[in-house]
Each structure stands twice: as structure tokens, then as C-alpha cells.
Amino acid sequence: MSSDLVQIRNDIRDRTTTAREVVDQTLARIAQSNTVLNAYHEVFDDEARSAADHVDQEIAAGKPVGALAGVPIAIKDNIVTRIGRTTCSSRILENYRSPFDATAIVRLVNAGAVIVGKTNLDEFAMGSSCEKCAWGVVRNPWDSTRVPGGSSGGSAAAVAANLCAAALGSDTGGSIRQPAALCGVVGFKPTYGRISRYGLVAFGSSLDQIGPITHSVRDAALLYQCMAGDDPHDSTCAPRPVEDVVTTLEETPKSFRVGLPAQYRKGNSPAVDAAVAHAVEFFRGMGATIVDIDLPLTDVGISTYYVIAPAEASSNLARFDGIRYGHRTKSASAKELFDLYAQSRAEGFGPEVQRRIMLGTYVLSAGYYDAYYRRALQIRRLIKHEFDAAFEKCDVILGPTSPTAAFPIAGMTDPLAMYMCDVYTVNTNIAGICGISLPAGFDETSSKPLPVGIQLQAQAFAEPTLLKIARAYERVQGGRAHPKI
Ligand code: GLN
Numbered sequence: 474m475s476s477d478l479v480q481i482r483n484d485i486r487d488r489t490t491t492a493r494e495v496v497d498q499t500l501a502r503i504a505q506s507n508t509v510l511n512a513y514h515e516v517f518d519d520e521a522r523s524a525a526d527h528v529d530q531e532i533a534a535g536k537p538v539g540a541l542a543g544v545p546i547a548i549k550d551n552i553v554t555r556i557g558r559t560t561c562s563s564r565i566l567e568n569y570r571s572p573f574d575a576t577a578i579v580r581l582v583n584a585g586a587v588i589v590g591k592t593n594l595d596e597f598a599m600g601s602s603c604e605k606c607a608w609g610v611v612r613n614p615w616d617s618t619r620v621p622g623g624s625s626g627g628s629a630a631a632v633a634a635n636l637c638a639a640a641l642g643s644d645t646g647g648s649i650r651q652p653a654a655l656c657g658v659v660g661f662k663p664t665y666g667r668i669s670r671y672g673l674v675a676f677g678s679s680l681d682q683i684g685p686i687t688h689s690v691r692d693a694a695l696l697y698q699c700m701a702g703d704d705p706h707d708s709t710c711a712p713r714p715v716e717d718v719v720t721t722l723e724e725t726p727k728s729f730r731v732g733l734p735a736q737y738r739k740g741n742s743p744a745v746d747a748a749v750a751h752a753v754e755f756f757r758g759m760g761a762t763i764v765d766i767d768l769p770l771t772d773v774g775i776s777t778y779y780v781i782a783p784a785e786a787s788s789n790l791a792r793f794d795g796i797r798y799g800h801r802t803k804s805a806s807a808k809e810l811f812d813l814y815a816q817s818r819a820e821g822f823g824p825e826v827q828r829r830i831m832l833g834t835y836v837l838s839a840g841y842y843d844a845y846y847r848r849a850l851q852i853r854r855l856i857k858h859e860f861d862a863a864f865e866k867c868d869v870i871l872g873p874t875s876p877t878a879a880f881p882i883a884g885m886t887d888p889l890a891m892y893m894c895d896v897y898t899v900n901t902n903i904a905g906i907c908g909i910s911l912p913a914g915f916d917e918t919s920s921k922p923l924p925v926g927i928q929l930q931a932q933a934f935a936e937p938t939l940l941k942i943a944r945a946y947e948r949v950q951g952g953r954a955h956p957k958i
Contacts, residue, residue, distance in 0.1 A: 476955070478544050478638045478692040482585075485543035486532065492525035492543025495638075496587055499545040503590070503636045506958050510612050512621075512631040514550050515557045516590035521545065524587045539585030540699055546581060547637040549628050550591040551598055552683065553672040554578055561674050562606040563596045565799040565821025575672020576707065577641060577683050577700045584699045589637055592627030596823045597790065598648055598676045600624050601894040602885065605825045610882055613656060614956040616921040619879040622652030622894075628686045629656040633924075634958045639687040639696055643673055645680045646778050647875075647898025650910035653686050654874035654926025657912045657953070659943075660686050661693040664933045665905035666711040668697070669704035675789040677782035678709075680902040688953065690944040693909070694718045697936065716937045725945040726938065730762045732867030736771035737897060742877045744916035748925045749873055752913060755949055756871070766863045766870065770856045774900040775892055777856065780836050780849035781903070787833025790826070794818065828888070853903050860904045860932070869942050870930040873897055874910040878923035897928060906933050909943050912953055 475481055484490045500518055507513050528543040548554060551561045553571035560566045574582070582588065595605040603611035603626030611626045613619040614634040621630040625642030629652035632640050642649040644662040653660025661684045668683045675681060685696035701715040733753065738746065757763055795801035795817030802816035822830070836845035863870060875894055885891050901908040908930040915922035929946075931939035 476635050476638065476688050478687060479695060481638050482540070482542055482544050485528065486538050488532065492528040492587065493522065495543055496521050496525040496545055496589065499589055499637060502634070506634055506636060509617055510614060510630050510634055510958070511609050512592055512611055512627040512634065512636055513547065513590045514560060514562065514593050514608050514627070517556055517588060520556050521587050521589045528585055528587065539583065540695060541581060542585030544586050544638045545589045546586045547590055547592050547628055547631045547640040548578065548588055549594055549625050549640070549642050551594060551643055551674040552577060552641055553674065554588060554591065556588065557591055559591070559674065560607070561597045562594045562608055563821065563823065563826065564607045565793045565818070567800060569798065571672070573672065576669035576704045578672065580700045592625070592631050592640060594627055595624035596826050597674070597786070598624040598643055598645055599786070599825050599829055601647070601651055601891050603627060603652070604882060605823055607823060612882070613879045614958045615657065615923055616879065616919070619881055619923065620655065622655035622875070622879065624648040625686060626652045629653050629658055629660065632656070632658045632686050632688060633956055635955065639685055639692050641683055642686045644682050644684055644902065645677045645782060646902050647895040649684045649686060650898050650908060650926070650928060651875045651894060653910045655879040655924065657924025657956070658686055658688060659690055659693050659912065660684070660910040661697060662901060662908050663697060663701065663936060664711070664907045665902070666709050667934070667936065668700045669707040669710045671704055671706035677785040678789060679785060680782060682902070690909070690911070690940060690947045691722060694722050694940045711934070713934065718937050718940050721937060722940060722944050725759070725941055726868070728760065728762070729869070729938070729942060730764050730867040731756045732764050732766040732863055732870045734766050734768040734771065734863070734870060734872060736768050737872035740876055741873050742916060744878060744914070744918065744925050745873045745876060748913035748927050749871065752871055752927050752946060755946060759945065764867050766866055768859055768863060770852070770859050771896065771900060773852055774856065774903060775896055777849045777852045777903060778895070778899040779832070779892060780845050781853065783829040783833030784837050784846050785833070787830045787837065790830055793821065825888070856900055857904045860900070860906060864932045868931065868935070868938055872928055874926035874928040878916040878919070878925050901930050907931050907936055907939055909939060911943055911946060912950070
């Protein structure tokens with residue numbers, strides 16, 4: 474079976490294969506590898522088979538097929554689906570079943586996609602390693618002793634290991650791009666407001682964005698196009714038409730400028746720096762102008778993010794109290810309502826989520842609000858201005874996605890060190906612009922080769938340009954290697 478989404482769709486449409494055959498092969502691969510990888514929390518064998526049969530019947534009846542007809546897709550488990558559970562990899566939502574599908578899911582299903590299961594994440598999408606998942610750690614398909622990145626690590630591992638044709642992730646500070654880089658696949662975070670957040674369990678509402686994790690830029694463009702666009706259920710969704718990024722994808726701009734921030738060169742592993750240097754030569758070779766740019770606020774992105782994101786999380790996660798949503802304590806000692814809230818939350822949330830809720834509550838509390846939260850919002854504005862100024866000089870910004878390749882499981886114990894994994898990705902969300910991580914070779918210094926990613930960022934709503942330039946890079950990179958799992 475091809476791993477290319479467009480190829481799979483075409484083969485099903487042309488009846489070279491059937492949707493049922495594709496889904497059966499996918500389910501067989503999951504059965505074989507998921508015990509090691511733990512990419513999926515729940516697999517929808519029966520529902521996926523009957524969705525595939527339905528697609529085959531429509532094709533047999535000569536009905537027009539959707540853009541994703543029969544394509545097996547995995548969904549990060551913080552995006553609600555009517556089938557199965559939506560747990561956010563948290564005990565507090567262990568048995569939560571959504572009464573509705575997220576808008577992104579409705580659009581995928583309308584295009585004919587077959588939802589095969591829900592993938593693991595760091596609890597409530599807080600983390601960069603998929604070790605903070607209530608259903609066990611997720612493993613990197615390239616080296617199962619290493620993390621897949623996070624928080625959409627289950628989705629990235631599932632795509633890399635071919636346990637689906639593509640997956641959805643969510644990105645609040647890098648959670649699509651960083652795991653994509655560490656697993657050697659494509660991860661695309663669209664502009665804030667491009668894809669509806671309706672049905673995405675909110676973490677940092679002003680930062681969150683759903684996006685695709687795929688084998689190729691072409692697949693990412695297609696999924697994006699199927700999901701993007703206004704939604705009456707999400708008032709922050711941009712009411713602007715979505716350009717056709719699929720048919721224009723091969724039209725590489727005749728001239729474009731690639732910006733290289735001085736601040737993106739510190740503390741990276743040699744393999745990461747080499748991948749960026751190689752990409753610079755590639756873009757220079759195809760006639761792009763390379764410009765040095767300055768993003769001095771890169772370093773303060775992490776501190777700004779760790780005020781704004783926890784502040785929003787502390788408010789968003791208040792609904793998981795054992796009454797409105799989530800696990801309710803059975804402890805007899807919870808006699809008052811407050812005790813019931815406190816005990817349910819203490820039992821249901823893991824330590825990292827509790828840390829963020831406390832941090833967020835602190836920065837929003839009277840007396841600290843001005844010093845932390847308001848200050849962070851002011852810096853957010855400056856970061857936005859800094860990008861605006863940079864995009865006067867260039868069309869895309871090139872740099873690493875993550876400073877290093879995948880690190881060993883249990884190898885990063887300091888939470889601050891973990892937060893630093895997102896140094897190149899958080900500001901994309903803070904500024905609300907778009908970014909994509911592309912596979913860019915391997916770090917060969919460890920016992921097994923580990924994928925390395927490069928990131929391209931572009932101005933808000935510049936997805937057509939971003940995707941064309943990313944595709945030009947991908948074309949030259951040629952066929953991708955696959956992990957042996
Ligand atoms: N790793 C970052 C965090 O822990 C970003 C997570 C995300 O994008 N959801 O918050």
C-alpha cells in the first residue's frame with residue numbers, strides 16, 4: 474500500500490484497490506505495531522470498516538467521490554468525535570464521550586475520510602514528549618527508546634509508522650511541528666483562525682490551532698483545504714475565503730526571499746544546524762534571495778508563552794470539576810462541594826496539568842495580573858510587530874523546528890528544559906502566523922539515525938506561499954525513508 478494520501482485516494486477512486494482493503498491493511502499494521510509504539514489509544518476497527526465499505530459502495534454506484542475518499546486518518550484525542558471516547562490522554566476524561574463531532578472531523582468525513590482511531594498526546598496537549606500521557610508513553614518509530622515529541626506525538630508516530638495515511642494534531646506552541654520533526658514527517662500549523670477550533674478541547678484558546686500531520690506537503694495541503702474556512706460555531710474562525718492551495722502547489726514562486734534569523738543559530742545540535750545550512754543552499758540554488766533578519770524576542774517567547782498558555786488553560790480547564798465534566802471522586806471524605814471539586818481534580822489531573830493550572834491561576838490573580846499576565850500580553854504585541862517587520866524583508870523565515878532530534882525516554886526530567894524544546898515554535902502561535910515542519914535528513918550520531926526537521930514560517934494567511942515553497946523543498950529532497958517497524 475502506498476503511504477501517499479493522494480495516491481491512496483486515486484487508487485481507491487480508480488478501483489485499483491478498495492477502501493476496505495486499505496483500511497484492513499491499516500488495521501493490520503496497527504495491530505502489529507501499536508503494542509510497541511502506543512500511538513493509538515483507541516482504534517475504531519468496526520466503524521472504520523463500515524465507513525470504508527460505504528465509500529466502496531458509493532464508488533461502485535458511480536457516485537462522485539470526495540477528495541479524501543477511503544483515506545484512513547487518525548485523530549489526536551483532544552479533538553472530539555462521536556465515535557469512541559475523547560480523553561485528552563487524561564484520567565479526568567477517561568470515559569468521556571462527545572455528543573458531537575468537531576467541525577474539522579465533519580469536514581474530513583464529508584470528504585470521504587475514514588477515521589481509524591484516536592491517538593495519544595501529552596495530557597491536555599501540555600508537553601513535548603508524549604511521556605505525560607495517562608495511557609502510557611508513546612515511542613518513536615525510528616528508535617523505540619526515544620520520545621516521538623509532543624504533544625501530538627501519537628499522531629506523528631502513527632503517520633511515520635504508516636499506521637494511517639495522515640493524522641490531525643493540534644498546535645498551541647509547537648505540538649504539531651515538533652513531533653513531526655522528531656518523527657520525520659510533515660507537520661503544518663495554519664494561521665490562527667484558519668481551521669475551526671469547534672470541538673478541539675481548549676488549552677490556550679488564543680493560541681490553539683488544528684492542523685495536519687502527513688507524509689508530504691501535498692497531503693498536508695489537501696487536508697488543510699478540506700478543513701479550512703469559516704465556521705459559525707467558532708467566532709475566532711477567519712471569515713475569509715480559502716484559496717485553492719492544492720492545484721497551485723507546484724507553481725513555485727519565480728522569486729522569493731528566505732529570512733534567516735540570527736537568533737535561530739544558538740544551542741542546536743550539529744545535525745540540526747547542518748539541515749538548515751543545507752536548506753539555505755537549496756533555496757539559494759533555486760534563485761531565492763537569502764536575507765539575514767533579526768528576531769531578538771525569540772528568547773522571551775518561552776516565558777511569554779508560559780504565562781499566556783497556563784493563564785488560558787487555568788480558565789479553560791475549570792470545567793473539569795467532577796460535576797460539569799469529568800471524573801468525580803468516590804472518596805467519602807469529600808463532604809462539601811469544594812472538597813468534591815478539589816478531590817476530583819487532584820485525582821483526575823496529572824502533575825504537569827496541575828502545575829499549569831496553578832501557574833495560570835497565579836499569573837491571573839489580583840496583585841500579579843499586571844506584573845505577569847498584562848506584561849505577557851504586551852510582549853505578545855511586540856513579538857507580533859517583530860514578525861511584521863521581518864516579513865517586510867522576507868516571504869518565509871527558515872530555521873530549525875526543534876533544537877535537537879528525539880531525546881531518550883525519561884532523559885529530560887527538568888520541566889524548564891522540556892519547555893525549551895519549543896523555543897523555535899511558540900512565537901508562531903503567539904503571533905498567530907503559520908508554520909510548517911519538513912523532514913530534512915537525519916542525525917546519524919546516535920545508535921539509530923534520527924529524523925531532523927526544518928521549519929518555514931510565513932505571515933498570517935500566507936499559506937499558499939508557505940506551502941508552495943515547502944513543496945519546492947520537498948520535491949528536491951525526493952523520496953523519504955520510512956522507519957523499519
Ligand atoms: N510543548 C508546549 C507545551 O507544553 C506546546 C504544546 C502544544 O502546542 N499543545 O505547552
